[in-house]
Amino acid sequence: MRIGFAVNPIAGMGGRVGLKGTDGKVEEARRLGAEPRAPDRARRALERLHELDDVELLTWGGAMGADIARQVGFAPEVLGEAGDAEDSTAEDTARAVKAFLAADVDLVLFVGGDGTAADVAEAVEGTETPILGVPAGVKVYSSVFAVSPEDAAHVVATFERTERREVLDIDEDEYREGEVHPELRAIAHVPVAEELQSSKQLGGGNVEALAAGVADDIRASDKTFVLGPGSTVGAIKAELGFEGSPLGVDVWRGGEVLAVDASESEILDALDPEGENVVVVSPIGGQGFVFGRGNPQLSPDVIRRCDVEIVASRSKLDGIGELRVDTDDSDLDAELKGWTKVRIGRFERRMMRIT
Numbered sequence: 444m445r446i447g448f449a450v451n452p453i454a455g456m457g458g459r460v461g462l463k464g465t466d467g468k469v470e471e472a473r474r475l476g477a478e479p480r481a482p483d484r485a486r487r488a489l490e491r492l493h494e495l496d497d498v499e500l501l502t503w504g505g506a507m508g509a510d511i512a513r514q515v516g517f518a519p520e521v522l523g524e525a526g527d528a529e530d531s532t533a534e535d536t537a538r539a540v541k542a543f544l545a546a547d548v549d550l551v552l553f554v555g556g557d558g559t560a561a562d563v564a565e566a567v568e569g570t571e572t573p574i575l576g577v578p579a580g581v582k583v584y585s586s587v588f589a590v591s592p593e594d595a596a597h598v599v600a601t602f603e604r605t606e607r608r609e610v611l612d613i614d615e616d617e618y619r620e621g622e623v624h625p626e627l628r629a630i631a632h633v634p635v636a637e638e639l640q641s642s643k644q645l646g647g648g649n650v651e652a653l654a655a656g657v658a659d660d661i662r663a664s665d666k667t668f669v670l671g672p673g674s675t676v677g678a679i680k681a682e683l684g685f686e687g688s689p690l691g692v693d694v695w696r697g698g699e700v701l702a703v704d705a706s707e708s709e710i711l712d713a714l715d716p717e718g719e720n721v722v723v724v725s726p727i728g729g730q731g732f733v734f735g736r737g738n739p740q741l742s743p744d745v746i747r748r749c750d751v752e753i754v755a756s757r758s759k760l761d762g763i764g765e766l767r768v769d770t771d772d773s774d775l776d777a778e779l780k781g782w783t784k785v786r787i788g789r790f791e792r793r794m795m796r797i798t
Contacts, residue, residue: 444550445499446599447543448489448519449563451531451555452506454579455480455739475706480739481579482511483771484592485554488577489515491596498599501546503539507531522546533562540566548572550634552599556580557612557628560587564610564629573605573632578640578769583736584611586640587633591769594638602634640730640767650678650756656789657723657754658682666719667696669710669745671738675725675754692740707742714748722749726766726785728759733797734779735769743772746779753785753795760785766797 456479485508492498493516500517502508504524512519522542525535536553540563543551553563554577563574564587576588577595586608589595610629633639657679661668670676672690680687687693691704694713701713714720722741726733733753734741753766768779784792 444497444599445501445546445548446492447540447546447548447551448500448502448508448512449536449539449543449551449553450481450485450503450506450508450511451536451553451559451579452479452481453531454555454559455484455581480771481554482506484577484579485511486515487592488552488554488595489517491593492599493517495596495600501543501548503535503542507535507539520546533558536562537566544570544572550575550599552577552595554579554592557582557585557610560585560610560631561612561628564631567631568629571605571632573602573634575599575634578736581737581739583640585609587631588640589636589638590640590767591638598634598636598638602636604635605632606635607631608633608639640732650675652789653754653756653787654678654682657752657786661695662698665697666721667694667701667713667715669694669714669720669722669741669749671722671724671741673725673727673737675756675759676723679723679754690737692738705740707740707745710740710745711748714745720749721752722746723752723754725755726753726759726763729762731763731766733766733768735767735771743770743775746770746775751779751783753783755785755787757787757793760787760793760795763795766795768797 489512500512500519501522502512502519504521507525509519509521525531540551551563551574553559557580560576567574574587575595575598577592578588587610589598607630609627610631612626612628670680670693677689685700688704694702694705702709724733727736768776770776780797782794782796785795787793
C-alpha cells in the first residue's frame, strides 16, 4: 500500500496554554511555553504502521513527515519540503497532498486538527483517494479522524471500503469568545471502520436539575473544583453564580473563583497540594470524548492530581454508546478505562464504560 503521510507540526500547540487553537497564534503559544503535540502523535501512528508489511511511505520533508518517519525506521520517499523547517502552512499541506495524488497513493494519512483536515480534503476534491486523520488539534469536530494514533494505523491496515464523510471547521477567534459555529468545509472519502470518531453534536438536552445538584455539592465542599468547558459544565458555573469561560477551564474553591479560562500551568498552580481536587467534565456529544478533545488544558499532570467527576444530560448519554479518552499518556488512558458513574441529575447516576 502506498501511503502519503503529512504532518502539521504546529497543530494543537495552543491547547494546553489556553489559546483554544493555533491559527494565527503560533508565536504567542511559543511565548507561553507551548510544546508541539503533533510530532508525538505522528510517531505513535507510524510506530504501529511500521509493524505492518508491504507499506510504502511517501512524505514531505523535515517536520512535515520525513524526520519522524526515519526515526521510527521507515525509508520514506520524500516528494518535497515546506518553506519553513519547523512550521508549515495550508499551502504546504496542499502542495504535499497534490504531490501524493500525482504519485498515485492509495491513501493520504495526515496529522493535525480540523483546519488541516479541511486543507487535505480540499486538495483531494474531485478524486476518490481516501483520507484519514491522526487527531492532534485542539478542536477535532470532523468525522475523518481515527479515535487515536494507534487506531489510525489499524484502520490503514484493515479497511476494505470507504464512505463519504464530513469535514467541519470553526472560526477560532469566535471559538475563543465562546461561540461555536461549525462550518461544513468539505466531503471526503474515508475508510469505513469502527475506530473512527463521529462528528461533534451540539447541545445536550435539559441540564437544570443536574447543574443545581452539582452546584449544591460544590458549595458544601472544601475541595478544589476544576470545571471543564462546554454547555453542561457551563450550567454548573452559572448555578454557582459566576460567568465562567464557556469553552475554557475555570477553578473554584470555597466560594471563590481562583482562575478563569486557565492554562495548564495556571490550573496546576491553583490546585490544593494538601487537600482534594476534583475535575468536572462532560463528554462531547456524539463522540463521547471526556478528555482529549477541546480540553487539552486538562493535561495528564492535572488529571493525575484530581478525582474525576463526569456529568451529562440523559439525552446526551442516550446518543453515546461509550465514553472515550485520549490524553497523550497511554498509561493514564489505561488507568481511566473501565466502568464509571456519570451524574445525570440532581442525584441520579448512570454507569458508562470508558474505552
